Amino acid sequence: MSRNNRYLKFTIKDSDKKIIRKFLEHHRFSSSQLHNLKNKGGQIFVNHKQRHFNFKMKTGDSLLIVLNGEQPSDLIEPMPGKVDVVYEDEYLLVVNKPPGLASLPAKARSSKTMANVVKYYLEKKHENSSIHLVTRLDRDTSGLMVFAKNSYTHSLLDQILHSEGFKKYYLALVYGQMDPASGLIDLPIGIDPKAFYLRAIDWQKGKDSKTMYETVENFKTASFLKLKLLTGRTHQIRVHLSAMGHPIIGDEMYSHQKDSRINRQALHCYELEIIHPVTKKLLKLTAPIPQDMVLLRSALKG
Missing domain, CATH: 3.30.2350.10 (Pseudouridine synthase)
Structure with a gap:
């Protein structure tokens, strides 16, 4: 299987819904994600056997979801550039964006943006290079920006975006x-x-x-x-x-x-506190104050 596919593993607990479809809905899979899982090449395995949405699981079963591959958009072309990675795992990527770089290309722009650079970075690692921008920053604002590595993680992060999570x-x-x-x-x-x-x-x-x-x-x-x-x-x-x-x-x-x-x-x-939507761990991420603001601050101190 290519590294482009994303795996989600679950061990079924007593309190979990047992029918696969119900279980996935409970884990906040949207209807479009269920559709893609079913019709666009996703796969479901229970205890290493392939199963369908209506299969009934038991407590202790291990469920493996292989998300369907995603076609990266042609609108964002990969461009080499520096990616200052603050945190990365198989679900998300958090970068420290420099000032002077837009988050996403404007419709007719071919200039380099953070999305182009991240796409290049992911392609180089042979990962799914569909760009899922979770948070954006203005061109001249610096600091932490979050990209999801697949549509499932993107939708989970979207659901908690303006909450205490x-x-x-x-x-x-x-x-x-x-x-x-x-x-x-x-x-x-x-x-x-x-x-x-x-x-x-x-x-x-x-x-x-x-x-x-x-x-x-x-x-x-x-x-x-x-x-x-x-x-x-x-x-x-x-x-x-x-x-x-x-x-x-x-x-x-x-x-x-x-x-x-x-x-x-x-x-x-400079700081993000995110309850990781898949692992449920608390991520506390920081990006140091950039040099131009450090200099301005000392100028203001006089």
Whole structure:
């Protein structure tokens, strides 16, 4: 069997559903995944014998699911580049994205993005190179990004994305000082009527958006914040902080000013806490603060 196939192994417990289909539904297989498993070359083995969805298992049986192979999309072409791997197993890949690199290609873009580089990296390892982007970052935001290695893991991660099973923490350097020093920003975000690629606070049509923040350090004219995303809107942290009157340093789009000390917004996804959707282990992953933010921070200390 090729390494492109993904295996899921289960030992059937007393409390488990015994009919294979029911068992898989209980383990959050979506109807499209069950369809693919049945019609696109997936396989099911109970105690090393191939079985169908209606087979009834017993406590102690070992169930092996071989997920169907996936055809990688032609829209994302593999491109060589540096992949800073923070965590990897057979189900997921977490990378530290540098600033200045988009997460995914725009429709007509042939420039290199994180997805192109990851695809190349997976192909080199002869793994399933279908790209399943679980979290994305703006081009000029650095830090941790999560890719699933198959559609089953992707859908499990999607189901916990904005829950306590998947916590995302960011660091930002902002103009001025937050008052109060920590709290919750709860302001609805919608598309800016002036430009479709911008976001704005929109009380009529905006989507519920929540960001928790705490001040880590205050400087004379700026502060260093730790933020936790409770929802995942485009540009959420950038819009929320600018709405509070404390835009991120270097974020020309929302601060409307250039800053000679850094050439991007000083925003970095530095920590993820994920309950692994398959192994159920808690992953605590971190990415160190990039050099440009370290330098900005010491400049602010004066």
